[in-house]
Amino acid sequence: MSATAKFDSQDGITVLKLDGNPLSYAETPALPVHSTDLTIAVWIKLEGLQGNHKLIYGDWPAIWSFAMGVDVNGKLCSSAWSATSHVSIFRVCRR
Numbered sequence: 001m002s003a004t005a006k007f008d009s010q011d012g013i014t015v016l017k018l019d020g021n022p023l024s025y026a027e028t029p030a031l032p033v034h035s036t037d038l039t040i041a042v043w044i045k046l047e048g049l050q051g052n053h054k055l056i057y058g059d060w061p062a063i064w065s066f067a068m069g070v071d072v073n074g075k076l077c078s079s080a081w082s083a084t085s086h087v088s089i090f091r092v093c094r095r
Contacts, residue, residue: 001026020050031059046074053077 003024008017018024030058037066040057058067065083070076077093 020054038069042068044070044076046070049074 003075004019004021005024005026006017007014009015016026018026035057042056044056045074049070051072053069053071058069066078066080068076073084073095075093075095077091079091080089081087082089
């Protein structure tokens with residue numbers, strides 16, 4: 001974990017708390033997203049939005065082959081790009 005990222009207890013459940021600081025993040029082990037099926041499930045509690053799109057989860061080594069985040073209107077967005085040509089495959093935002 002980096003900067004102000006921390007584990008906290010809320011309603012008896014351990015949660016990852018990120019305060020919106022751009023340098024605040026947690027890392028997970030690498031996943032072979034190009035060679036396996038994958039489901040990502042999250043519960044997100046927004047406590048106000050500040051500024052631009054906030055990244056929640058992304059595949060860094062492939063230079064953004066996929067990303068999940070919250071846009072400036074509080075919508076959860078998912079995007080995927082070709083790992084070789086960086087061409088957008090899809091972008092979906094839901095409220």
